[in-house]
Amino acid sequence: MPPVLHSPVLEALGRRITGGELSAGAVLTLDGIGAEFEVSRTVAREAMRLLEALGLVRSGPRVGIVVLPHDAWNVLDPRVIEWRLAGPGRASQLRSLTELRQAVEPLAAACAARGASAAVRDELVATARRLRELGEAGHGDGEEFLALDIRLHELLMRSSGNELFSALADVVAVVISGRTHLGLMPAHPEPEALDAHEAVALAVARGDGAAAEEAMARIVREVRGALG
């Protein structure tokens, strides 16, 4: 709760490495980190341990802390994802993530059609309806549209009954958020996109897994198309 995070160090170093500012093979030392961020060795060590757990660095005696090549990174960790989305290469990262969405979200929607609670079904159709209103009014790039879009996808993932899909809800949220904050979202969304969102909600509401899966596939395909 106290956002007083003991590790702005981790944040800075993580972004620096994932952003390519520190490329593979670069070497850091605890003293260097401590000096730059004006922290003690202990907290530098803790930040380093976290970085190590994320697969970004590896440390050894006499060697210091060496930055690992990107194929050793824990690319599925939310922190790494966010850092990479904030740095250069965000386009490529966005493509990879969208491909993952393409794989997961349709199935998640199908599962949600089987397992969602009544309250969730209601909120889904209400959200989709409001989404259509905002989209047709030309606010497809606004904050409220964004929040509702995220909410709808999050509801679907979390209601899938699969904790792994639930965990990916955060990732999807970051991706959606990233898309509009990078200015890739049109003020007037494609009508078929709005149709598809409503179709997913309605399909889940009536428990039609196949239809939900198909409609969600349409959504993600459209998103993917928009990225090239």
Place this chain on the structure above:
Amino acid sequence: MPPVLHSPVLEALGRRITGGELSAGAVLTLDGIGAEFEVSRTVAREAMRLLEALGLVRSGPRVGIVVLPHDAWNVLDPRVIEWRLAGPGRASQLRSLTELRQAVEPLAAACAARGASAAVRDELVATARRLRELGEAGHGDGEEFLALDIRLHELLMRSSGNELFSALADVVAVVISGRTHLGLMPAHPEPEALDAHEAVALAVARGDGAAAEEAMARIVREVRGALG
């Protein structure tokens, strides 16, 4: 590798929490950990930080280290997955993971059909062929069959051209391995399963993404059916 891990503490605590031995709300203290594992407070703190990064615990002054409910866990982290597969609830975990495979692997196979190198295509068909031989000879539950099965799926994921799918290759490997080591693998695999594996390999070899996706979907559907 420096598997010379300074933190058997993390292993032990992680398994204890994910296994339910320490349920949500349980409280630990650094001194307690230090005393039990005979380590200093510093290393106990580092282990705790890692646990915290995995979403297993939360720590605060005067509060100690409280175990978080399972829906706060970082269920997509390989370590958490492995711990949970080793403890009770492995059946449920296996179901969730298989559902994830069902979502990801078909698309990954389709991508691999577009992006795999010539060497990979060759190895894929060779592996599938050997797999059939072993399966028909009644060694479907043997170690060599397992290794080849893992190798085939790993090749597909890693050749997908998507680093996120690559990262999931480890997970898939653990799942496949878990299935046979838990005795859920028949000595004589279903002929259609062998057919499907060969079909995937051949489809990828000739660059037919749609066929690869369909065949892989058949494989995973069969696996899922075997779990109930």
Place this chain on the structure above:
DNA sequence: ACGCGTTAATGGTGTCACCAATGGGTGAGG
């Protein structure tokens, strides 16, 4: 000049003692 064993410097690993901050439990007072 080259190869190889020995030695020294480097920098992480782990421990300890210490102080600051915090927030939940406790008990006094209304």
Place this chain on the structure above:
DNA sequence: CCTCACCCATTGGTGACACCATTAACGCGT
């Protein structure tokens, strides 16, 4: 019985220290 202020257990963070693996430099012999 409820409120609220205080206390202190426990984490957060610092600095100094010993230890030791690894690397690089050195020196010796050929």
